[in-house]
Amino acid sequence: MNKLTAAARSGWSRGLIELRHLFTTPQDLVAFLLPNVIFMVAMAFLRAVPTGAAGLSIGTLMVTSVLGSNVCFSGLLTMTQALSTEREDGTLLRAKAVPNGMLAYLIGKVVMITGATLVGLVLVLTYALLVFDEVAVPGPAGWLKLAAVLVVGLFATMPLGAVLGSVFANPRMIGFASMPIMTLLGVSGILYPITVLPVWVQWIAQAFPMYWLGLGMRSALLPDSALAVEIGHSWRGWETFGVLGLWAVIGLALAPAVLRRMARRESGSSVAARREKAMQRIG
Amino acid sequence: MDVLDVRDLRMRYGSTDVLTGVTFQAHRGEVLALLGPNGAGKTTTIEILEGFRMRSAGEVSVLGVDPARGDEAWRAGLGIVLQSWRDHGRWRVRELLAHLATYYVPYRTPWPVDELMARVGLTAHADQRVSRLSGGQRRRLDVAVGIVGRPDLLFLDEPTVGFDPEARRDFHDLVHQLADFEDTTILLTTHDLDEAEKLADRILVLAGGRVIADGSADALSRRMNTAAEVRWSRDGERFVHASTEATEFVRQLFAQHGTEITDLEVRRASLEDTYMALVKGVESGAADVAVREFEEVAR
Numbered sequence: 001m002n003k004l005t006a007a008a009r010s011g012w013s014r015g016l017i018e019l020r021h022l023f024t025t026p027q028d029l030v031a032f033l034l035p036n037v038i039f040m041v042a043m044a045f046l047r048a049v050p051t052g053a054a055g056l057s058i059g060t061l062m063v064t065s066v067l068g069s070n071v072c073f074s075g076l077l078t079m080t081q082a083l084s085t086e087r088e089d090g091t092l093l094r095a096k097a098v099p100n101g102m103l104a105y106l107i108g109k110v111v112m113i114t115g116a117t118l119v120g121l122v123l124v125l126t127y128a129l130l131v132f133d134e135v136a137v138p139g140p141a142g143w144l145k146l147a148a149v150l151v152v153g154l155f156a157t158m159p160l161g162a163v164l165g166s167v168f169a170n171p172r173m174i175g176f177a178s179m180p181i182m183t184l185l186g187v188s189g190i191l192y193p194i195t196v197l198p199v200w201v202q203w204i205a206q207a208f209p210m211y212w213l214g215l216g217m218r219s220a221l222l223p224d225s226a227l228a229v230e231i232g233h234s235w236r237g238w239e240t241f242g243v244l245g246l247w248a249v250i251g252l253a254l255a256p257a258v259l260r261r262m263a264r265r266e267s268g269s270s271v272a273a274r275r276e277k278a279m280q281r282i283g
Numbered sequence: 284m285d286v287l288d289v290r291d292l293r294m295r296y297g298s299t300d301v302l303t304g305v306t307f308q309a310h311r312g313e314v315l316a317l318l319g320p321n322g323a324g325k326t327t328t329i330e331i332l333e334g335f336r337m338r339s340a341g342e343v344s345v346l347g348v349d350p351a352r353g354d355e356a357w358r359a360g361l362g363i364v365l366q367s368w369r370d371h372g373r374w375r376v377r378e379l380l381a382h383l384a385t386y387y388v389p390y391r392t393p394w395p396v397d398e399l400m401a402r403v404g405l406t407a408h409a410d411q412r413v414s415r416l417s418g419g420q421r422r423r424l425d426v427a428v429g430i431v432g433r434p435d436l437l438f439l440d441e442p443t444v445g446f447d448p449e450a451r452r453d454f455h456d457l458v459h460q461l462a463d464f465e466d467t468t469i470l471l472t473t474h475d476l477d478e479a480e481k482l483a484d485r486i487l488v489l490a491g492g493r494v495i496a497d498g499s500a501d502a503l504s505r506r507m508n509t510a511a512e513v514r515w516s517r518d519g520e521r522f523v524h525a526s527t528e529a530t531e532f533v534r535q536l537f538a539q540h541g542t543e544i545t546d547l548e549v550r551r552a553s554l555e556d557t558y559m560a561l562v563k564g565v566e567s568g569a570a571d572v573a574v575r576e577f578e579e580v581a582r
Contacts, residue, residue, distance in 0.1 A: 002389055003355065003356075003389045003390075006385070006386075006388060006389045007386070009385070010382070010385045010386050013382065013385070014382060017374070017378065017382065018373075021373040021374070025373055028373075086370065089368050089369040089370045089372075090365065090366075090368030090369070090370040091368075091370035091371060093365060094365060094370055094371070094428065096335070097333075097358075097361075097363040097365065098358070098359075098383055098386045098387070098432070099355040099356070099358045099359040099386050099387065099389075099390060099432075100355050100386060101386060104386065266335070267330045267333075267335035267336055268326065268329075268330060268335070268365055268366060268440060269326050269327075269330065271365075271366075271368060272366060275368065
């Protein structure tokens with residue numbers, strides 16, 4: 001137990017160090033801020049564009065929904081990307097070469113991604129509260145809902161991201177992996193109300209975490225008058241936690257085995273071989 | 284108990300046999316150099332010992348444990364110097380070493396970071412980002428990462444690639460210190476035969492999937508019976524002659540010319556000559572002969 005505590009402590013400090021690197025390395029900081037800034041500018045322009053619901057603008061819908069889609073992006077894509085690139089650059093092998101290194105590495109990633117997600121959330125939420133009149137400071141129940149959606153959302157996305165990152169050996173494949181996620185962004189009611197889409201598209205969107213993350217965040221921050229543009233005119237709290245919980249269960253069930261299999265295959269020669277292949281592509 | 288005990292290790296990928304029966308031992312504080320042409324199975328052997336690769340057959344004991352079943356406490360006793368990659372580029376040197384040291388704390392006492400950096404010559408770069416290090420500095424960091432947990436057994440895969448002569452000398456001193464004062468057993472692979480000769484107590488030559496020679500550099504060159512080079516001057520003229528019976532040749536030389544001989548030099552075959560002769564023997568299919576020859580001489 002003492003050894004696991006030590007690994008957890010190493011992982012925790014690893015996560016904090018990586019978080020510090022994220023906010024002190026200019027190119028990382030730009031990559032982190034840029035999508036948020038673009039969204040925030042777009043939302044500002046859409047502040048007055050009405051939706052079907054009384055008093056709800058597209059901008060307001062977006063600014064609350066993006067809080068949810070951001071969780072999906074950072075949990076899923078950041079994790080996938082990290083595992084895939086750090087497998088190629090040898091970070092994972094180095095973790096494997098030290099005692100409990102893989103465990104600490106994963107804990108570190110969870111800490112880093114959770115931290116980065118929180119910072120992004122605070123940023124966009126502050127902006128939403130300051131700029132959008134329809135978004136009011138939530139009461140205790142709203143805060144609780146927001147925190148619960150965040151936590152369950154991270155559980156639903158990070159293990160899944162770890163599975164995908166283990167499957168995609170080549171970080172340049174991540175571009176392809178992110179395409180379905182971008183498509184989901186378009187159909188999950190993040191950028192406009194989902195109810196304007198054909199019903200079969202709505203069903204596809206409802207199978208994935210992104211829609212439910214957006215819905216959960218809206219339910220925590222928007223008044224009930226916004227329900228006019230939601231499916232079934234309901235926030236569907238149980239369904240939200242049901243679907244997100246299911247994805248969490250699937251991810252957590254798959255991740256250990258997939259990660260172990262990936263870790264087992266790491267060796268000096270496999271990293272060298274991947275690097276050689278990457279070099280050939282460049283050269 | 285031997286730190287390393289490998290018996291009849293075999294490895295097969297599909298229908299290709301990479302290792303066909305590797306056997307060797309190493310005891311505490313010994314420095315072993317593993318030599319062999321590319322594709323001889325050096326990396327495979329080391330990866331099996333590190334627990335990174337499953338073997339096909341044979342018995343392997345590393346620090347008294349089968350690496351296929353080694354736990355984290357076992358891993359804490361190993362030091363692995365990996366090749367330089369682009370990993371941890373955003374970390375600073377001290378930050379990374381201090382962080383990696385924490386992993387060993389439940390098991391052993393890691394090096395104090397400042398002392399470790401001084402040992403490998405990175406003190407001046409302590410606060411530098413890893414991505415900004417030069418090739419040689421990066422290699423020193425790889426070595427520091429490998430030894431931060433004060434391992435009982437250290438694997439060094441081509442450790443001095445990219446080192447200038449001074450860094451190489453420093454590194455050799457470090458290896459000697461680790462072996463002599465810390466009782467670290469060291470298994471290194473290298474293509475630099477001069478380095479192998481300087482560092483290793485014993486040299487293993489791997490070719491054709493097995494160990495074709497095992498002994499000190501000196502013993503190897505004796506046993507291979509490679510021709511020595513005899514040089515001398517007579518009447519202001521320089522002569523060179525290669526002979527496997529150098530002593531006898533020189534005796535006859537003096538018998539014939541007496542005091543006319545000056546500037547006599549007899550040079551035993553270098554490890555490189557021995558190595559080339561060994562490896563060529565294997566490649567031409569004469570492995571069995573070479574091994575038998577070796578066993579006779581070793582006796």
